Amino acid sequence: MRFYLIGLMMALLCCHPRTNYSQFQGEGLRTDEQFLTEGRDEAAKHCSGCHMVPEPASMTPETANFVLSYMGLFLGIDASGSLHHPMERSQFQTRYTQLKSGGLIPPQPALGRDSWQKLRNYYLALAKKPSREPERGVAPEKIQVPYEFDDQAITLLRRFESDTLAIGGGVKNLLRMFRISGELKWEKKFTSPPVWIENDGDKWYVLTLGDLLGSVNPKQLSELWEIGPRGERRLLTGLPRSSHFEFVKKGGVRKFFISSFGGLGNGKFSCFTFEGDVPREKILSRRDSHVRSRIISGDGPLRVLSLAAGAREQLILYTETNEGFSEKILAEYPPHTGSVWIDLADVDGDGREEILVLSGDNADSGPWNEIKEDQGLRIYGLSENAAVLKKFIPIPGALSFHILPTIAGKFHIAIARFYAPNESLSDIVVLKHKKDFVFERKDFRIDSRATVLSSVSRNGVRNLIVGAGNTPKFEIVGGSVTRRDFSGDLLTEFALH
Ligand code: HEC
Known part of the structure; x- marks a missing residue:
């Protein structure tokens, strides 16, 4: 028995090393504890200035390699020699030009070569294995959309009680206001994309x-x-x-x-x-x-x-005082979280609204849009100016959500997955509220790259309306670049029961 246990422990030790990788693109990586610890210390020192220190396990080696080249710029390090794919090089070049013209690249490196090597080794050797999300999107029964709108990307979709649906486009900068039935009420062209609209009487x-x-x-x-x-x-x-x-x-x-x-x-x-x-x-x-x-x-x-993304991602509460506003950080997220959307709803029916926070923007981690399991919907309770996490539902690659009230106290949360994993074909996730923090999940494939959502009622049925922007999406699967093209419509409508 003892031998068996020792054997088991040895098997666990030898087959589950702390490191995931011993080489990257032919570059040997060191896996000894001491070198990794030194790398972690360098990361703690140099990667903590602008945001939470990322965990190596939050990225695959390909993403870590891109992010390190990008972040290296902030530290005066040019590590772009390791970027070989044209898409990586072109995204890096854009970033480089931006940071250079903003005077954000220090003339002297903030750390020596050895320190950088340790830091880089730490992220690459301990990087995560790529995640997969199997096919799960089912095709809904689409309904003919009655709104005439010709653009390449929808940036605004919002329904108002006054029998009005606002639709805004990102290329033509046009806002059109429709009756729910489809009749055009009025329109206006702007000099840039309309992104939000509010109503105040007339x-x-x-x-x-x-x-x-x-x-x-x-x-x-x-x-x-x-x-x-x-x-x-x-x-x-x-x-x-x-x-x-x-x-x-x-x-x-x-x-x-x-x-x-x-x-x-x-x-x-x-x-x-x-x-x-x-x-x-x-x-x-x-x-x-x-x-x-x-x-x-x-x-x-x-x-x-206020929901803040970018580097230091935070959920912040501002309270008006006699002097102005006080600020309280309710939650902080690592920089790859990609916080995108916030709303309030009384989820557990106790008369107080919970905070719903969605993350999943994936634009800044390189061209590969890999799956990050900690992106998705977080629901917080707010008490005594502190947020308490009640529920997390992983939905990597989400960009926006919309709450559709259904019968008394119940609702659906529809989520647009602009960065849906290619394999999953899950462009829209609908969370059907059962009770308290319990939801039933359904994934829909619409073949459009969903940006924003709204809903309308027709003959007593609640229909979801999805706006899209159909650029192709790239991903590395099994070591090679895969591409998904979207042939669906700019606007999609289907019933949610
Ligand atoms: C001088 C400020 C600064 C320093 C230092 C810095 N970062 Fe960042 N980091 C940023 C900013 C700004 C962003 C957001 C980039 C964007 O939105 O394009 C970011 C984003 C990130 C992201 C998220 C990328 C994504 O969107 O998925 C990761 C991961 C990251 N940094 C890692 C690091 C690591 C590792 C280091 C240390 C080597 C580091 N950062 C040092 C400013 C910094």
Whole structure:
């Protein structure tokens, strides 16, 4: 028995080494404990300045290799010689040009060659094995969409109670307002993609993104428009790249909380107050990559949640005080999380809303969009200004979600997977609320690359509407690059029962 146990332990030790890899692209990797520990210490020292220190097991070697070349730039290290694929080289080149022109590459390396080698070895030797997600998307029964909209990418989709569906496009910068039945109410063309819209009586407020993809010299082209019976006008111009706003009116004073993603240090989260026509800006945060916010309803001081992505990914609570706003970090995520969307819903029916946070953006980890299991939907309870994680549902590669109320107290959460794993063919995930934090999951294949979602009712049936942007998606599967092309429609509609 003893021998058996010793044998088992030895088998475990020899067959489950701490390292996953002893070489990468022909480059030998060291797997001895001491060298790995030194590498970990270098990472703790040099990779902690701008975000949480990533775990090596959060990346495959291919992604680690790309990310290290990219991040090396921030440390004055040129490690791009290890990037061989043209797509890697071209994405790296774009990043290099951006960082160079932003003056973000230090002239002297922050660490010596040996230290860099240890750090690089640590990430490559302990990198994860690629994850797989088997095919799971079933084709829904699509319904003919009655909305005429010709673009290549949908950037905005939102239904209002006033029999209105707003659809915005990212290439033609067009906003069209439809009746649910399909009749066009009005439209307007902007200078950049419309990304969010709010309604205020007979007025509409529309936010435009500025640059679609972010440019080398981040311009401040994002705008907030007011459109109403008395005409249309710009309320705000010259905003850094902005993706979303929340609107509230208190005592006749209009407040807009604008999430400015920005780029290269000009991002911010601001509250603009209008008394009459004159805007007054209160900057709540001066960091990049605020993506979306939500005002928590209720009496007492105004409370706003902001979701920040980019490097230091955080869920932040701002509370209005006499002096301005106080800030409380509720949660922090590693930099590959790709936080994208936030909303509130009373999930457990206790009369208090939970916070729903979605992550899955995969654009900055290189061209391969690998599967990251810790991306997905997190549901938090909020008590005493602290967030308590109640539920995590892994949905790697998600970009946005939409809550569809169904029967009393129940709802579906539909999730658009812009970065759905190629093999899975799971473009949309629908979480059907059963009770408390229990959901039943269904995956749908629509052959469109889903960006944003909304829903409409037709004859008492709730239909999901999916907007898309059909660029091909690349992935490394079994060592070679695979490509998925999308032939589905720009807008897809199907019933959710
Ligand atoms: C000077 C600031 C800075 C330092 C130092 C830094 N990073 Fe980053 N890191 C960033 C920024 C900014 C981003 C977001 C990049 C983007 O959005 O394109 C990021 C993103 C990342 C990501 C996520 C990529 C993705 O989107 O999947 C990883 C992983 C990462 N860094 C690893 C590292 C490692 C490893 C080191 C140390 C070698 C490091 N970083 C050092 C600024 C930094």
